[in-house]
Amino acid sequence: MNSSESALAGSPGALRTNLDHRAGGGPRDDSLVVVANRLPVRRVRRKSGTVWETSPGGLVSALVPTLERRRVTWVGWAGLKSRRTPPFRHDGIDNVPVPLSGDDVEAYYEGFSNRVLWPLFHGALRAPELRRSWWEAYRSINVRFAEAAAAAAPRGGAAWIHDYHLMLVPALLRERRPDLRIGFFLHIPFPPEELFARLPWRRELLAGLLGADVVGLQTRRDEQNLRALLEGTEGGGADRRAPRVETFPISVDFERWERAARSEKVRRRSAALRRRLGTSKTILLGVDRLDYTKGIDARLRAFQRLLREGAIAAEEAVLVQAAVPSREGVTEYVEQRRVVERLAGELNGEFGEIGRAVVHSMHRNFGFDELVALYLAADVLLVTPLRDGMNLVAKEYVASRVDERGVLVLSEFAGAAAELTDAMLVNPFDPEGLAARIADAVRAPDAASSARMRALRRVVRERDVFRWADTFLGRLAAAGGDGARRRSRRAASAETGDAAEG
Numbered sequence: 001m002n003s004s005e006s007a008l009a010g011s012p013g014a015l016r017t018n019l020d021h022r023a024g025g026g027p028r029d030d031s032l033v034v035v036a037n038r039l040p041v042r043r044v045r046r047k048s049g050t051v052w053e054t055s056p057g058g059l060v061s062a063l064v065p066t067l068e069r070r071r072v073t074w075v076g077w078a079g080l081k082s083r084r085t086p087p088f089r090h091d092g093i094d095n096v097p098v099p100l101s102g103d104d105v106e107a108y109y110e111g112f113s114n115r116v117l118w119p120l121f122h123g124a125l126r127a128p129e130l131r132r133s134w135w136e137a138y139r140s141i142n143v144r145f146a147e148a149a150a151a152a153a154p155r156g157g158a159a160w161i162h163d164y165h166l167m168l169v170p171a172l173l174r175e176r177r178p179d180l181r182i183g184f185f186l187h188i189p190f191p192p193e194e195l196f197a198r199l200p201w202r203r204e205l206l207a208g209l210l211g212a213d214v215v216g217l218q219t220r221r222d223e224q225n226l227r228a229l230l231e232g233t234e235g236g237g238a239d240r241r242a243p244r245v246e247t248f249p250i251s252v253d254f255e256r257w258e259r260a261a262r263s264e265k266v267r268r269r270s271a272a273l274r275r276r277l278g279t280s281k282t283i284l285l286g287v288d289r290l291d292y293t294k295g296i297d298a299r300l301r302a303f304q305r306l307l308r309e310g311a312i313a314a315e316e317a318v319l320v321q322a323a324v325p326s327r328e329g330v331t332e333y334v335e336q337r338r339v340v341e342r343l344a345g346e347l348n349g350e351f352g353e354i355g356r357a358v359v360h361s362m363h364r365n366f367g368f369d370e371l372v373a374l375y376l377a378a379d380v381l382l383v384t385p386l387r388d389g390m391n392l393v394a395k396e397y398v399a400s401r402v403d404e405r406g407v408l409v410l411s412e413f414a415g416a417a418a419e420l421t422d423a424m425l426v427n428p429f430d431p432e433g434l435a436a437r438i439a440d441a442v443r444a445p446d447a448a449s450s451a452r453m454r455a456l457r458r459v460v461r462e463r464d465v466f467r468w469a470d471t472f473l474g475r476l477a478a479a480g481g482d483g484a485r486r487r488s489r490r491a492a493s494a495e496t497g498d499a500a501e502g
């Protein structure tokens, strides 16, 4: 979601066919092929024409800084429909675009990925629509990604596949390139068995994951859900490969947020924001991709309840909601936007005065400095998803609060709640409880909030995104060794006629 301020205008730099490290110096230990639905940059249409900008979402914002010191080829979609883009190098990464036609986008991305897997994996917050044609498209696009990855990976190298769009790729890539170490990381929650079981294609999806040497998940709960399936009959019986399944909570580049928060430029910007909103007021902030999983409507309703009950006076507090446009081709997202805008309108209609809104609702992209300034200006950050894999906004806020102030209100249903236990934890499904906790946050004494923030900062500083990537890739290097040994033993036993190893 954190689109970088320097939105890349025009071409992403020198276009070249850039897989020279394959042809040339042979394999390098540190080389890595990343496979994700999106490339780190995407093409978008603006009034001025087509431009490149940083891709939205936590996956890209987390992963990119960890790749700096590695030799990386990134296989992914460049955005827009049906456009063939040649490989190009940008910010030290070799990008290999996978083209998607309008139909592909509709069936594989909007359809199966975002109207089946996304809602189901987020606790069926919306009913998944189980269309056969979407599944067919998902399968064939996963083959397309696997083929592109197979062509890009140096011999004996490592491939790191990301997220729910590409769950079949580990096995498809393994078939094509048994020499590779293959890792898979799921950025969203892994659902409990009774939800996963609704998928008519559950066995295929699990078999896809079984192609990996390491499968990483955000929390222990996700890990347990996947293990339960793999250990049951859905896992495919005794003779399957057993990937290493482990929890690796994703994080942020702590120092980058901290550095920006200390900069003169951002501090000035943040002070100006406070002045414009009212220096004596309590500023509540929400920052999210505009997604129905994020509980934006729940938090607006809670704020409305507090104003109606008089627990908070309209002169006393203001809520800033920064919502980043997302998946606008998907009905549920269009609907959620309407709900959020209607609630914001209602709140200002009821409690606003001329020149004094109680809610500032924005729907656009935000630059990095602008976000840090918002975080620094906010007395309370409201992170209230109904379900969330991790939620990096919570960690960005903590990393930005170099002044050790500010209260983090965090949903128990965000993966981040497992680590950020010093946040003020809330249940967004409980309207009265949520409102009460927000009121507590507004009234929280400074000393207590500072103690909590210090504790939160220790956790995020220590468990930053570099540690996440190093731990995952470390496991992949080790497990890949085991996998290779297993595979060569299997080949040897096949020659001697022994039963293949499980």
Ligand code: G6P
Binding pocket: 037, 038, 056, 057, 058, 059, 060, 163, 164, 187, 188, 326, 327
């Ligand atoms: C989440 C997902 C990512 C995705 C991002 C943005 O963070 O886990 O895989 O890229 O949202 O969503 P979009 O649909 O625009 O890629």
